[in-house]
Amino acid sequence: MLIALVLLGLLLLAGFGIFGFWLLFRVERDQKKAEANADSALDALFDGRSDVTFSGHMRSLKYETVIVGAKERGYKLAQQAGNPKGALTLIFEKV
Numbered sequence: 758m759l760i761a762l763v764l765l766g767l768l769l770l771a772g773f774g775i776f777g778f779w780l781l782f783r784v785e786r787d788q789k790k791a792e793a794n795a796d797s798a799l800d801a802l803f804d805g806r807s808d809v810t811f812s813g814h815m816r817s818l819k820y821e822t823v824i825v826g827a828k829e830r831g832y833k834l835a836q837q838a839g840n841p842k843g844a845l846t847l848i849f850e851k852v
Contacts (some may be wrong), residue, residue: 787816799826803849808835811847823847 791798795818803809809832811823818826820841824834832849839845 784815788819791816791818792822795822795826799823799830803827803830803832805851807851809849809851811849812845813839813847814844820845 798818799822802811803826809827813820813823824847827834827849831852833852834847835850836848837845
């Protein structure tokens with residue numbers, strides 16, 4: 758009985774580990790996909806409005822990509838909330 762419980766525990770632990778690695782690789786893949794399409798996404802985001810809000814997360818464009826893309830399109834960062842390594846909200850103003 759004890760051996761069966763230990764084996765079940767090991768199987769559950771292995772399952773959580775596999776799920777964790779799958780989730781990590783999926784997040785990385787989604788961010789790479791977003792970065793590959795950065796120019797078109799940034800063009801759509803910074804479309805000439807006077808104020809632009811960007812809500813980012815682990816699967817979206819990198820913080821640095823958005824900041825540099827905004828500068829190249831004539832915007833400056835006005836406000837920031839959150840963590841650049843996680844969920845964040847950026848507010849830009851047209852210069």
